[in-house]
Amino acid sequence: MSRSERLGMVFGACRDEVREEQLGFRCEVLADSFEDMDNRGLEAEDSREACDLEKQKATDAAKNIISILNYYRKHTNGALYGRRCSSASIAPLCSSLNISLGRIKQSFVLTDSNLPDMPIVYASDAFLSLTGYCRHEVLGRNCRFLKGPGTDVEALQEIRNSIRAQQACTVRLLNYRKDESSFWNLLHISPVRNATGKIAFYVGVQINENSKDGHGLSPEMRQRSAVAAVKVAARSLTALPGSSSRSSSSS
Numbered sequence: 001m002s003r004s005e006r007l008g009m010v011f012g013a014c015r016d017e018v019r020e021e022q023l024g025f026r027c028e029v030l031a032d033s034f035e036d037m038d039n040r041g042l043e044a045e046d047s048r049e050a051c052d053l054e055k056q057k058a059t060d061a062a063k064n065i066i067s068i069l070n071y072y073r074k075h076t077n078g079a080l081y082g083r084r085c086s087s088a089s090i091a092p093l094c095s096s097l098n099i100s101l102g103r104i105k106q107s108f109v110l111t112d113s114n115l116p117d118m119p120i121v122y123a124s125d126a127f128l129s130l131t132g133y134c135r136h137e138v139l140g141r142n143c144r145f146l147k148g149p150g151t152d153v154e155a156l157q158e159i160r161n162s163i164r165a166q167q168a169c170t171v172r173l174l175n176y177r178k179d180e181s182s183f184w185n186l187l188h189i190s191p192v193r194n195a196t197g198k199i200a201f202y203v204g205v206q207i208n209e210n211s212k213d214g215h216g217l218s219p220e221m222r223q224r225s226a227v228a229a230v231k232v233a234a235r236s237l238t239a240l241p242g243s244s245s246r247s248s249s250s251s
Contacts, residue, residue, distance in 0.1 A: 093122055100233035106226035107206040109143060110192070113199050117142045118163075121201070130208060132178035143204060146185070148176035159189060166191055166199060170223070172209070184209035188223040192234050203230045 093101075093110075101110070101122055107130045110122035123138045131138075131146065147156065155171040162169035168190035175185040185206050192201040205223045217225070 097233060098122070101230065104226055104229045104233075106222060106229075107208075108226050108230065109138070109204050109206075110230065111143065111202045111204065113163075113191070113202055118202065127206060130177075130183070130206060131175075137178075146173075146175040148174070148180075148182065150174040150182065151176075159187075162189060163202065168227075170220075175206075186219045186223070188220075188227065190227045190231075192231050195235055200234060201230075203227055 101124070104124060105126060106124065107126035108124050109120045109127055111118040112121045119140045119142060120138055123133075123135055128135060128138070144156075151174050152172075155173050158169060158171055168188070170186070170188045173185045173187055174182055176182050186209055187207075188205045190203055190205075191199045192203050194200040203226075205226045207219045207222060209219075
């Protein structure tokens with residue numbers, strides 16, 4: 001074999017080895033590429049499953065929260081609605097009316113019949129002393145917070161009927177103080193009209209049945225006296241020029 005033939009065989013073998021190495025390298029790269037693609041596909045699938053799982057968890061949590069809120073709204077909505085009227089919707093009584101009402105030394109409250117749930121807009125010092133509440137705990141609330149497990153339902157219905165008919169009524173109720181002690185309340189409720197004859201307020205006069213501080217007057221006389229004083233204060237106020245916005249809105 002000639003020298004040139006031997007060199008051709010050597011170079012041919014080298015080229016074959018180079019081709020094999022290149023082919024092997026390309027196969028490895030291609031395999032790695034497929035493996036990376038598979039891994040990325042698995043990661044994407046895992047990520048998609050994780051996202052779906054998180055979404056499902058979030059949806060279940062939201063449903064649970066909504067269910068809880070609906071439950072408490074169903075069972076407490078009436079109580080919350082009657083608990084306290086928004087302070088922004090309750091215009092303060094003018095100073096002259098406050099002064100006039102402050103002179104009445106009887107337990108009574110004034111409720112605004114033009115606001116939802118007829119919240120208390122004035123409470124006398126005697127009422128606070130009788131019930132044990134502070135003034136800020138009373139204003140804006142309906143008087144029903146005084147009722148308790150022993151309060152007569154029929155008496156409460158009688159009060160509602162009289163208010164619906166815009167008439168006065170007198171009932172005997174078992175009411176409860178802030179400390180949960182009870183007392184028999186001789187309650188008289190009467191509409192209070194402004195100078196135009198429209199009902200602006202309702203006054204509720206409370207008398208503790210066991211109280212002896214009546215200066216010799218019967219409970220009925222004490223109630224009538226307090227109601228008359230409240231009506232005079234309200235009517236004289238609304239009869240004045242430039243009366244309060246509450247009075248004008250009531251008319």
